[in-house]
Amino acid sequence: MDFDLSEEQRLLKDSVERLMLESYGFDERGKYRSEHMGFSEAMWARYAELGLLALPFSEEYGGFGGGAVEAMIVMEAFGKALILEPYFATVVLAGGILRHGASEAQKTELIPAIAAGRMKLAFAYAEPQSRYDLFDIETQARKDGDGWILNGTKGLVLHGAVADKIIVSVRTAGRSRDKDGIALFLVDGNVPGLVRRGYSTQDGLWAAEMTLNNVRVKADNVIGNPADAYPVIARVADEAIAALCAEAIGCFAAMQTITLDYLKTRKQFGATLGSFQVLQHRAVDMFIELEQSCSMAMYATMMARENGTMERERAISAAKAQIGESARLIGTQSIQLHGGVGMTMEYRIGHYFKHITMIDTLFGDADYHLHRLAVLGSIIRENA
Structure with a gap:
């Protein structure tokens, strides 16, 4: 390769x-x-x-x-x-x-x-009860003449308050956790019945809670099959995770550079912090995690647009699990090596730490993807 x-x-x-x-x-x-x-x-x-x-x-x-x-x-x-x-x-x-x-x-x-x-667009996929399961959808769509009526609640819609249009995942048939009977609708940001409540996330970005009260959508605003949209959602989520892994690598690299510069300049007991061997070892641990994450992010990038669903999902989950574990180690080490200044809003390292924490939780944290990886492995062994 x-x-x-x-x-x-x-x-x-x-x-x-x-x-x-x-x-x-x-x-x-x-x-x-x-x-x-x-x-x-x-x-x-x-x-x-x-x-x-x-x-x-x-x-x-x-x-x-x-x-x-x-x-x-x-x-x-x-x-x-x-x-x-x-x-x-x-x-x-x-x-x-x-x-x-x-x-x-x-x-x-x-x-x-x-x-x-x-x-600007946003994708409203999460609901209060769904956690990381993209198919857990209770927002309903019912046919009404030549259009549809939408009712439900969506949460953590990234940049949902400023989006001109929002793509909303809804249920047209089946029960709340079925993978069939899911549709995608394109909804105008100012349509009557749509209420958006914007708020700042912990890393400085913006998201929104959304409520749909009898929102009317025309038939030509349905994206794809109105009863079989989950494969599209799952594929886009895998590509999004690969993109998040790459974004995390950028954060990790910046955090390592900032931390090393701090160790080389900050003095304690008459010597720079970088001269203490125990702190050098912790900086090496950060470097190792960064390199491991880079490899897994590249792997996710190569596999993100593969058509084979099972192999793609395994690669994406493996990469996301590694990114999550590395975020915890690199994040905690960088904050601890900075001491008290690392916790202040006036210094940039804390902002990186908050953002990689958000990346870990988006589309499933490390624990979720380790479990997903184990399940996918079991399915492959059973079919072998």
Whole structure:
């Protein structure tokens, strides 16, 4: 397997990293966070100018036809900078739903608007009772003439309060934990009956709780099969996890660099902290975890768009479990090696720690994916 980047991929990596270095320092991030939407509209426009919003979409819809490696490059750079903009929500999550499930008419209408930065999307998949099970859906959709009526509650909708349109997973048939009878609907952000309550997450991003009270949706706003959308949801979730793993790698690399710089400059008892052997050992532990995570993130990237469901799910769960375990070790070590300053909002290391904690919990934490990996292994052995 060739892990070398092509010339185009190296140029993409250089341009994104240069943009982050020039425009997304810690002080600039604080200013962006104080803007009325919780992120920088100017930076969102820059992403559009560079083609980052169009990256994963087919050229026939105004995209650049990028693959999993390009997504990994962008997400890793964004992880290092701790960006606030809704790239993951719009391009990776909602964009993934459009790529895998939308009709030609829907793609033609929506993707060029996303690529140009004119439209932000969100994906409402989680519910209060569902935890990490994407098929556990109680939000109902019933047929009403030539349209549908939606009722239910969705939680932790990333950037849901600022999205122009929201893709909502609902149940059209069956019981709440059936994998059949699930549909995806495209809902306008200002449709009557939709109530959005935005709030700040612990890592400085924004999410929303959503309530749908007799929300009317036209039939042409159904994405894909109105009774068999779960395979699309599961595939997009796997691709999203691979993107999160790459983002975590960017965070880990930044945390290691920041911590090593602190150990080299901070003095205690007349010597730099880095001169104490026990602290050197802990820094080495961080480096080992970073390298292990890099390998697993690359593995997830290579497997994310595989058509074989079982092997893809095993690879994604293995990578997510490793990322979660590494987040705990790298996070705790970096905070402890910084001492009290690591717990303050004025110092950047704590912001990275909060974000990797959120990454661990999104789409299942390390314990969840270890269990999922064990179940998938048992199924393969039974079928062997």
